[in-house]
Amino acid sequence: VGDQTRGAPPTAGFSYDKWEINPSELTFMKELGCGQFGVVRLGKWRAQHKVAIKTVREGAMSEDDFIEEAKIMMNLSHRNLVQLYGVCTQQRPIYLVTEFMELGCLLNYLRQRRGALGALELLGICHDVSLGMQHLEQNGFIHRDLAARNCLVNSSLVVKVSDFGMTRYVLDDQYWSSSGAKFPVKWSPPEVFNFCKYSSKSDVWSFGVLMWEVFTEGKMPYEHNQNHEVVMMVTQGHRLYRPKRASAHIYSIMQMCWMERADERASFTEISHLISDELEDDG
């Protein structure tokens, strides 16, 4: 099958369209948690491949739009992106089947290991994410909700970006309206919280906040401020402080992500090179 040559995942079903997985070949195991679309479970595909299975709760997702996009998302394959293996759409609820990441979300990983991660490990985490985001940038794909909570860690301690582009299918308007309680204001640049102008450069702003989360080992940005206060502060030029564990050079990379004008921010290609230079110097 042609797609196999492009490194399509082994799970690409033969009897279905290449993005459809036969649900009878899935076995459900323990619950991993609950996300924006519903419950996520650990599962097996064809009895031996460990996968994560998202069952999409009725009314949580604009499913037809997503199914159309799934074909494109399946082709976004990179070491630092959580791979979408396929979907089961011939029944309700629909299932999304992805790569399984043993150690769970990056935010919890940072908080559970506070004090145990060296500065090089923290930088390595940021490098992993920047490489995944560079791949999205090169493919003209915007994440729209990059944050440590939306990255996952596997048993080899590789960090991967998850749920890229999925905010477009969230039906909960508390989430996507910029005044909604769940809108990620603290990770958004002015052009997003003012005009919802998303771009790879707005993802770069979010990446700067993710770097801050990593180097504070999981603190909440602007922890004593509410969303509406953060809008005022950032508009007036206020930025997150330098984390203790971040060198002046590392902090300068964060600051490049937080330039007010989107076109003045670095690209993910530049960011990943700046970080790898730093890793080589220390490494």
Ligand SMILES: CNC(=O)Nc1cc(-c2cccc(-n3cnc4cc(C(C)(C)C)ccc4c3=O)c2C)cn(C)c1=O
């Ligand atoms: C111990 N190992 C694990 O737990 N591994 C894993 C946990 C999850 C998991 C579990 C529960 C909830 C969520 N989750 C979290 N945030 C989300 C955010 C969105 C947006 C649209 C708001 C961005 C959409 C879906 C989700 C979502 O499903 C995830 C990713 C997914 N994967 C692949 C794992 O390997």
